[in-house]
Amino acid sequence: xxxxNDALSAEILKEKLGQNIEVFHYPSIDxxxxxxxxxxxxxxxxxxxxxxxxxxxxxxxQGKSFFSPAFSGIYMSYVFHPMKDFSSSVTATTAASVAVCxxxxxxxxxxxxxxxxNDIYLDGKKICGILCEAISxxxxxxxxxxxxxxxxxxxTEVFPEDVENASxxxxxxxxxxxxxxxxKELEKIVDCGYNSFIDYYRAHxxxxxxEIDIIENSVITHAKALALEDDxxxxxxxxxxxxxxxxxGEISIRRx
Numbered sequence: 656x657x658x659x660n661d662a663l664s665a666e667i668l669k670e671k672l673g674q675n676i677e678v679f680h681y682p683s684i685d686x687x688x689x690x691x692x693x694x695x696x697x698x699x700x701x702x703x704x705x706x707x708x709x710x711x712x713x714x715x716x717q718g719k720s721f722f723s724p725a726f727s728g729i730y731m732s733y734v735f736h737p738m739k740d741f742s743s744s745v746t747a748t749t750a751a752s753v754a755v756c757x758x759x760x761x762x763x764x765x766x767x768x769x770x771x772x773n774d775i776y777l778d779g780k781k782i783c784g785i786l787c788e789a790i791s792x793x794x795x796x797x798x799x800x801x802x803x804x805x806x807x808x809x810x811t812e813v814f815p816e817d818v819e820n821a822s823x824x825x826x827x828x829x830x831x832x833x834x835x836x837x838x839k840e841l842e843k844i845v846d847c848g849y850n851s852f853i854d855y856y857r858a859h860x861x862x863x864x865x866e867i868d869i870i871e872n873s874v875i876t877h878a879k880a881l882a883l884e885d886d887x888x889x890x891x892x893x894x895x896x897x898x899x900x901x902x903x904g905e906i907s908i909r910r911x
Contacts, residue, residue, distance in 0.1 A: 660829065661726065661829050661830055661831075662831070663680060663706065663708060663830050663831050663834075664680050665678040665679060665680040665706075667831045668680070668704065668706065668831055668834060668835055668838075671831060671832070671835035672704075672835050672838060672839070674842070675701075676701075676702050676703060676704055676838070677698055677701055677702075677703035677704070678703065678704045678706070679694065679703065679704070679705045679706070680706050680707070681705075681706070681707045681708070682707070682708050682709070683707060683708065683709050683710075683711060683725075684705075684707040684709075684710060684711070685710065685711050685712040686710055686712050686713055686714050686804075687705040687706065687707050687710065687730050687731055687732035687804060688705075688714055688732050688786060688788060688802050688804040689712075689714070690705050690707075690732070691703075691705045691732040691734050691802045691804075692788075692790075692802065694734075695734070695790065695800055698734075700736050700799075700800075701736075702733075702734060702735045702736065703733075703734050704731060704732070704733050704734070704834075704838060705731065705732040705734070706729070706730065706731045706732075706834055707723075707730045707731075708725050708726055708730075709723050709724060709725035709726070709730070710723035710730050710806075711723075713730060713806060714786055714804070716784070716785075716786055716905070721784050721786075721806045722811070722814055722815060722818050722821070723806060724811055726830075727808070727809060727810050727811040727812075727823075728806060728807055728808045728809050728810075728811055728823075728830075729805070729806070729807045729809065729830050729833055729834050729837075730805075730806050731804070731805050731806075731834050731837070731838075732802050732803065732804045732805070733802075733803045733805070733837075733838055733841050733845075734800055734801070734802050734803070735747075735800070735801055735803075735841075735845060735846065736799060736800050736801075737798055737801060737845075737846050738797050738798070738799060739797060739798055740796060740797060740798070745789075746845070746847075746848060746849055746887070747787050747789075747801045747803055747845045748772055748773050748785070748787045748887075749772065749773060749849065749852075749853075749856060749887040750841070750844045750845045750847075750852055751773055751785045751787060751803050751805060751841065751845070752769045752772075752773035752774075752775060752785060752856070753769075753840070753844060753852045753855050753856050753859075754837050754840035754841045754843075754844060754845075755767070755775050755783055755785070755805060755807065755837055755840075756768075756769065756775060756855075756859055757836075757840045757855070758833060758836035758837040758839075758840050759775075759824065759826075759833075761836055762826070762828050762832060762833060762836055763824065763826035763827075763828055764826075765777055765824060765825075765826055767782070767783075767859065768859050768860070768861035769856060769859045769860055769861060770861050770862060770906075770908070771860065771862055771880070771883070771889050771901075771906060772887070772889075772903070772904075773785040773787075775807070776861055777822060777824065777825075778822070779820075780820050780821060780822035781820055781821050781822065782807060782808050782821075782822055782823055782824050783805065783806065783807040783808070784805075784806050785803070785804065785805050785806075786804040787801060787802065787803050787804070788801070788802045788804070789801050789802075790802070801845070803841060803845065805837060807824060807833065807837075808821065808822065808823040808824060809823055809824045809825075809826070809828065809830065809833070810823055810824070810825065811823045849885055849886050849887055850885070853883070853885055853886075853887065856883065856887065857883050860883060861908070862880040862889075862906070862908060863880050863881070863882065863883065864879075864880065864881075865879070865880050865908055865909070866878075866879055866908070866909040867879065867880050867891070867906045867907065867908055867909055868906060868907045868908075868909050869891065869901065869904065869905075869906050870904070870905045870906065870907065871904060871905075876893065876894075877893075877894050877909065878891040878892060878893050878894070878899070879891060879892045880906075881898070884900065886902075887902075888900050888901060888902045889901040889902075889906075
């Protein structure tokens with residue numbers, strides 16, 4: 656049952672955000688990203704925020720689902736309209752992880768880390784998933800809207816068997832406070848470019864110097880993570896000593 660002091664509504668969030676942003680709150684929705692897409696034509700190119708108490712079909716990267724039990728986490732999608740080419744807009748994916756970590760550090764004593772590209776970990780377990788989706792205009796070759804979907808486990812204790820290595824923030828923080836803090840951080844950096852946050856991203860990386868597995872089309876390649884470039888790309892050394900630069904994809908940390 657929802658705690659009285661953890662109430663969440665559009666009105667509460669608007670008051671906390673203190674800025675001109677539309678907020679849509681739902682007790683239950685299939686996916687905040689899906690709902691954001693439905694609302695795009697109604698909001699008329701204004702930035703907006705979609706939040707839900709629970710998702711019945713929460714979505715993650717690589718076609719995975721995101722477990723979204725009621726009241727135990729935050730499920731949100733922030734939408735902005737960069738009107739830039741795609742190469743300039745992919746910064747949102749990396750920026751989102753920085754925004755989440757900064758918000759957590761401001762509101763709690765937790766020290767989150769980032770697993771490239773944008774999963775948030777605490778004590779070696781995943782507490783947050785991020786799914787960014789770009790809406791493009793093929794005629795102008797610009798990204799008209801970017802949907803930044805974020806799910807953070809705050810106090811979820813039991814996960815389905817198929818959800819591996821998951822945990823929760825475990826901090827005494829209100830959902831509305833965390834959502835508003837993340838939104839404010841997103842406002843600062845999603846449209847500013849890598850130079851505004853890449854040093855913070857590097858400092859919070861949990862993979863540099865680690866042995867990793869690169870997963871591409873179900874093929875696993877062993878490597879060592881060496882560095883992060885200024886555009887967020889991951890530089891790795893393969894087992895044959897060749898250097899490779901990854902700008903997208905899925906990795907896992909190899910357990911020694």
